[in-house]
Amino acid sequence: MKLAAAEIDLSALAHNLCCIKQIAPNAKVMAVLKANAYGHGLVTIAQHLQKADAFAVARIDEALALRAGGITNPIVLLEGFFNASDIPILLANNFQAVIHNEEQLYALEQAKLDAPIATWLKVDTGMHRLGVEPQQLNAFYHRLKNSNNVKQQINLMTHFSCADDTKNTKTTEQIATFARxxxxxxxxxxxxxxxxxxxxxxxxxxxxxxxxxxxxxSPMQHQIAHNHGLRPVMKLITRVIAIRRLPANKPVGYGGRWQSNKETILAVVAMGYGDGYPRHAKNGTPVIIKGQRFGIVGSVSMDMITVDIGDNQANIHIGDEVEMWGPNLPVEEVASHADTIPYELLCNVTPRVSYEYLYAKQ
Structure with a gap:
């Protein structure tokens, strides 16, 4: 019996890319694949995003894994390089580097290269994480322009700090600063x-x-994917492995942090923080079994979670599928119950979970 599994719907992935192109029809798409494609599987996701104009990753090992997987699309290193010895690797693999500090710029200027590298110059407009200061931009830009190690077209970029909140004026300020x-x-x-x-x-x-x-x-506060016409790509599922009756006023799980106020029936499901499910998910965090919502109770264990199924009118049995998040249960909602963000849940899925890629029917 297949237990913890992540079903990756590649037709949903293609649908989402189409939606993105409809929202910004005049822009080229740099698909971000960092952190194992947000937990979805780096190379396989890249292979099914060939209509993207470029890919972006955080680190050079991610970029090398894409090349080893046969990916030929342009690849941008969002954090650039960390050592001068990386620069020949960038050139050999046709990687593009984001330049965001003096040390990177100097190393690139001093490198002995047979051909120039494509670069992006990042300016800090208010995120205060990576990027050159606004007053440094012109100097960095001209030094890159004058370097034989840099291709003449130097793309310019920045990053937003509060774009998920449309009521926050910070993004308007950042856009104006960048434009100037x-x-x-x-x-x-x-x-x-x-x-x-x-x-x-x-x-x-x-x-x-x-x-x-x-x-x-959804990347927006208090919204789910459906609000934007997007379809969840990952469905995290498992199975019921036990059904047991619980008398009234009996504690459940480590620490006994929940107890029933009446007799009820519990379904034990094969999922836990060892699979990447958030340990701090609250009592009542929903799961889907046989099309119905039920709430988890007690502490999330390494391998198991208990679910209160009441009087079991849904006729749940051992072996029934349990959807932890997916098309019927937005990961955004689960994240809210665990006081975290959906990014963390997706990226935290562990290697113990088996991946199954669902291909679009021809």
Missing amino acids: LVDNKQEQVCLANSAGIIGWPKSHGDWIRPGLMLYGV
Whole structure:
């Protein structure tokens, strides 16, 4: 009996890419595949996003894994490189580097290369994480332009800090700051992450960087994928492995943090924090069994979760499928019950969970 599994719907992935292109029809798409494609499987997801104009990852090992998997699309390293010895690897594999600090710029200028590298210059417009200061942009830009190690087209980018909240004026300020800084530079620009794509049309620019929304999850506060016409790509499922009757006023699980106030029936399901399910999910966090919602009770264990199924009118049996999140139960909702964000839930799915890729019917 197959227990914890992640079903990856590749037709939903293709659908989401189409939706993104409809939202920003004049922008090129840089599909973000970092963190194992947000927990969905790096190489397989890339193989089914060939209509994207480029891919973006965080680190060089992710980019090398894509090349080893036969991916030939342009690949952008969002954090750039971390050591001068990485630069020849970038050139050999046709990787594009994001430059965001003086050390990277100097190393690139000093490198001995047979051909130039494509670069993106990142400016900090208010995220205060990576990026050159606004007053440094012109100096960095001209140094890149004057380096024989850099291709003449230097793309410009920034990153939003609050784009998931359309009531926050911070994004408007960042867009205005970026526009002022790049006004006299004839280069391609990239501002919008998933939240920028949905919430801030003025940020679309020449390139967009969809990440979370590619996988059918809303990047916006208090919204779910369905609000944007997106379809969840991952369905996390398991099975019922035990059914047992619980008398009234009996505690359940480690620490006895929940007890029934009346006699009830519990379904024990094969899922836990060892599979990546959030340990701090609250009592009442929903799961779906036979099309009905039930709430988890007691502490999430490493391998098991208990679910209160009441008087079992749904006629649940050992072996029945349990949907932990997916098309019938938004991961955004589960994240809310666990006081976290959907990004974390998707990325935390562990290797113990088996992956099954569902291909579109021809």
